[in-house]
Amino acid sequence: MKLKPIHLASAAAAVLFVALSVMATMHGSMGSYGPNQGPRYVNVVGDGTVKVTPDSVRVDAYVSSVAASSAASLAATAKSADAMRASLKGSGVEAKYIKALNLSTNPEYSYPNNAPAKLTGYRSTQSFMIVIRDAKSAGMIIQNAQSAVGNSLSINSTSPYVFDQKIAEANARTLAIASAKAKAQSYAELTGSKLGKVLSIDEQITQSNPMPLMAVAKTMDASAAPVRVDLGQQDITINVTTKWELK
Numbered sequence: 001m002k003l004k005p006i007h008l009a010s011a012a013a014a015v016l017f018v019a020l021s022v023m024a025t026m027h028g029s030m031g032s033y034g035p036n037q038g039p040r041y042v043n044v045v046g047d048g049t050v051k052v053t054p055d056s057v058r059v060d061a062y063v064s065s066v067a068a069s070s071a072a073s074l075a076a077t078a079k080s081a082d083a084m085r086a087s088l089k090g091s092g093v094e095a096k097y098i099k100a101l102n103l104s105t106n107p108e109y110s111y112p113n114n115a116p117a118k119l120t121g122y123r124s125t126q127s128f129m130i131v132i133r134d135a136k137s138a139g140m141i142i143q144n145a146q147s148a149v150g151n152s153l154s155i156n157s158t159s160p161y162v163f164d165q166k167i168a169e170a171n172a173r174t175l176a177i178a179s180a181k182a183k184a185q186s187y188a189e190l191t192g193s194k195l196g197k198v199l200s201i202d203e204q205i206t207q208s209n210p211m212p213l214m215a216v217a218k219t220m221d222a223s224a225a226p227v228r229v230d231l232g233q234q235d236i237t238i239n240v241t242t243k244w245e246l247k
Helices: 008-032 070-090 135-149 166-190
Strands: 040-052 056-067 098-110 118-132 153-161 195-207 234-246
Touching: 040 166, 056 070, 056 135, 070 098, 070 118, 070 135, 118 135, 135 153, 166 195, 166 234
Parallel strands: none
Antiparallel strands: 040 234, 056 118, 056 153, 098 118, 195 234
């Protein structure tokens, strides 16, 4: 089969024609999506913070007993738990705010020097998460429960917090939107534009928690100074990222 010679000039012209066609197509696409074709806008961030006094206190507590048998240990722990529940309910804490988290029974050992471990009994422990809605009375409620139960009740921590923060969030949101709009209006004026409608809003909620107050378990007597839970203040902050139209 006899091959025909390739004319380099013709091939070069064809390549140049294809390249010019691709460049023309690319130029047309850029023109369609150029910077002056879309709406003008500005992105700004606004934030709003409100301070609120906690209205509730979360209490982490547990009751624990040691006995010669696991059955006796469980019975003693159950009795202590019932005494705690009765005291809390008598102080106005509703049953739905008393939640048992864990119940366990384990052998306990002593470890004498240079001697094998010795079984000393069985310890049963039941932990609770308690919500006291009357935050101002939390100290007295805890003290009454401790007096009713005795040394088998231990208080791990108390944490003041806002039970329902919808109102605080709404107020913080109003401040955040006002802050964002003021910034967007300033940008519009600086660029000789008019502020249009808001195009998008993204929200983020943060809150600061008061430091927990730690308590050591002990039996309270009638003459003991009342326990006080300092509520402090809690910051609820809303940040909004907004996109505003510029006319």
